[in-house]
Amino acid sequence: MSSPGKSTSSTWAPLRSSLFRALWLAALVSNFAIWMQNVGAAWLMTSLSHSATLVALVQTATSLPFLLAALPAGVIGDIVNRRWILVATMGWTTAVVLVLGLATMLGAMTPWLLLALTFALGTGFAAMLPTWQAIQPDLVSRSALPQAITLAGVNINVSRAVGPAVGGLLIAATGPAAVFLVNAVLFFVSLCVVFRWEGSRYHVTEPERFGGALRAGLRFARNQPALRSVLVRAALFMVGGSAVLALLPLVARQQLGLGSDGYGLLLGCFGLGAVIGATLLSRLSQRESRNRIVAGASVVLALATFALAFAADPILAGLALLVGGAAWLSAMANLNTTAQTVLPAWVRARALSLYVLTFQGCIAAGSAVWGIAADGLSVKIALMLAAVWLVASLGAFRRWPLVDGVGPALTPSPHWPEPAVTDEPDAEEGPVLVTLEYRIDPENSREFDRAIQKLGRIRRRDGASRWGVFRDVADPGRRLEAFRVESWSEHMRQHARFTEADRATEDAVRALHLGEGPPAVSHLIADRPPESLEKGVSPV
DSSP: OOOTTOOOSOTTGGGGSHHHHHHHHHHHHHHHHHHHHHHHHHHHHHHHOOOHHHHHHHHHHHHTHHHHHHHHHHHHHHHSOHHHHHHHHHHHHHHHHHHHHHHHHTTOOOHHHHHHHHHHHHHHHHHHHHHHHHTHHHHSOGGGHHHHHHHHHHHHHHHHHHHHHHHHHHHHHHOHHHHHHHHHHHHHHHHHHHHHSOOOSOOOSSOOOHHHHHHHHHHHHHTOHHHHHHHHHHHHHHHHHHHHHHHHHHIIIIISOOOHHHHHHHHHHHHHHHHHHHHHHHHHHHHSOHHHHHHHHHHHHHHHHHHHHHOOSHHHHHHHHHHHHHHHHHHHHHHHHHHHHTOOGGGHHHHHHHHHHHHHHHHHHHHHHHHHHHHHTOHHHHHHHHHHHHHHGGGGTTTSOOOOTTOSOOSBOOOSOOOOOSSOOOTTOOOEEEEEEEEOOGGGHHHHHHHHHHHHHHHHHHTEEEEEEEEETTEEEEEEEEEEESOHHHHHHHHHHOBHHHHHHHHHHHTTOOSSSSOEEEEEEOSSOOHHHHHHSOOO
């Protein structure tokens, strides 16, 4: 029997939507090009240098830009038209890979130029990915979102299964330059498809400035436990999981004695395993929680990594990668689905950029660490250490649990009345101090304190830079809730960010209020930010 809130739809159901299908195919073409690019760049580096560190740094150069560009890209993705962001970033990646192909064809490529261009290409991907992920809930219904996200993983891994093999064959036949030039054409095709898309249905009603939007996104992540759990679990998984892809070129060349076509086929086995895993994931998700699936995937990938370290035959290595690919897809689809289901539309791109930053940053760090370990020790020992890391990460299973089902009710609940004002404040006036006065039964103090702490987290998550609760020393039944918001416009946005799930928390607090009407609310705006205001409302 399926768990409540879990969809029983087929993994492939979202492809029935023509809009989703068109953009999914565009992403497939782009991902196909990306995996061909990864094969070409990694194999070209083994020709330009014999250093294991430089070979592993190709993966780092692809992932490191996410540390610099992902978060700003996510902020822009929430305040700018998402269609034009995708058009601009796809145009950039097309141009960079074209330069990469021409430089290789003309014999001008060096190890450091390859890393620089790979870094530039990674910057384009970093700027694109938060927005690309943020539009997924706009393409399908909420109940079909887990299947859509799984299909995004299938997309990546179908291209991983085919792209590396094709890339390896092209390299063997014509050299890396042909791979890069073909990729330029594929990226351009994807650009044309996205250009024809009408755009996301989500539009910003009250545009935010970049700095304020960045602070709001970080505040949300700091005060949303469900998102923090996803970020921690993704970080732990990716550090260990990065070893397989980072060191596979060395396994292919040094341990198995294969050429570029053999390397491409091994990488294809990893991708094919992910496709098989996606096919089985819908049924598995009906029986097991996301917590258990991600934990189980970590164990399976650890075993596959350990087996790869000792594989002396390409067939055995391919089987290990097949199993590892299935585990990889199972973990990543569940982590990504959890992230999507706990994010409201207003902050989706920003929060997903933190997920992308964590994901890719840990790949970059892990790839560099395992590359250095392979140089200083051996490839076999580096893979064994990565397997140990994956098993050790199971300690996070209970401390940072993942939300199951479709997540909280994120529909906006704009039930707060408009503030009573004599003169409408300017949008950027502030800071704003909001107070709510409660009357409670002193015997219910502990229950009230527990309930309002949960509400305080929501206040901070949605815009309050400071929040606190004060009791009247002369009246034990009187409580004053106070929070500070940086501007009047941000407080108006705070009204719009309150969701149906948040309302249930607020109702629990108000159920303990003994007054005849709702708590009395006051709004005060500072003429200038006085020191007393900074000290008067302490964060909790």
